[in-house]
Amino acid sequence: MRLDLDRTPGGRSFLAVQGQFDLGFGADGLSLVEIGGDLCVDNLDGRCLLRGELTAEGPATCDRCLAGFTLRFPVAFELMVLRDAGHEDEDADSPIVHQRSGLVDLHENVREAVVLAVPQVRLCRPDCRGLCSRCGADRNTGDCQCRDDDVDPRWHDLPD
Numbered sequence: 001m002r003l004d005l006d007r008t009p010g011g012r013s014f015l016a017v018q019g020q021f022d023l024g025f026g027a028d029g030l031s032l033v034e035i036g037g038d039l040c041v042d043n044l045d046g047r048c049l050l051r052g053e054l055t056a057e058g059p060a061t062c063d064r065c066l067a068g069f070t071l072r073f074p075v076a077f078e079l080m081v082l083r084d085a086g087h088e089d090e091d092a093d094s095p096i097v098h099q100r101s102g103l104v105d106l107h108e109n110v111r112e113a114v115v116l117a118v119p120q121v122r123l124c125r126p127d128c129r130g131l132c133s134r135c136g137a138d139r140n141t142g143d144c145q146c147r148d149d150d151v152d153p154r155w156h157d158l159p160d
């Protein structure tokens, strides 16, 4: 996960990025994430702008039904490498690295982008029906016996 400034052509090129991160969120959060994708590299005027959308995926637990599934999410990435000191007035929208030549290690920057992009709500599918609040059955696999959610369960004990 590095950009070789000495071998990056002038103008636009692409950099394939692939790697694995341990985000360390703990046992019930997302932890191990694979990342991949291509970044667009614009190398001109003493600066090199890397930009693109990577894809991250890793094993996660559904917030609604608690099933394990593979979560995929997009990771927006942007990094400016300034190769000479004449560009200090850049709009500092993207993180900036100062380096004239050689290899730029992207690992930490990509990791930060992944951490920012992790979805707050993680569902196995957008329409996951979750678990029945009464009996705990997985409602994705079919309806449980608790059909009449607004009927007080005590009514069931009354004789006809």
Ligand SMILES: [Zn+2]
Pocket: 062, 063, 064, 065, 066, 067, 123, 124, 125, 128, 129, 130
């Ligand atoms: Zn689910």
Ligand SMILES: [Zn+2]
Pocket: 132, 133, 134, 135, 136, 137, 144, 145, 146
């Ligand atoms: Zn139920």
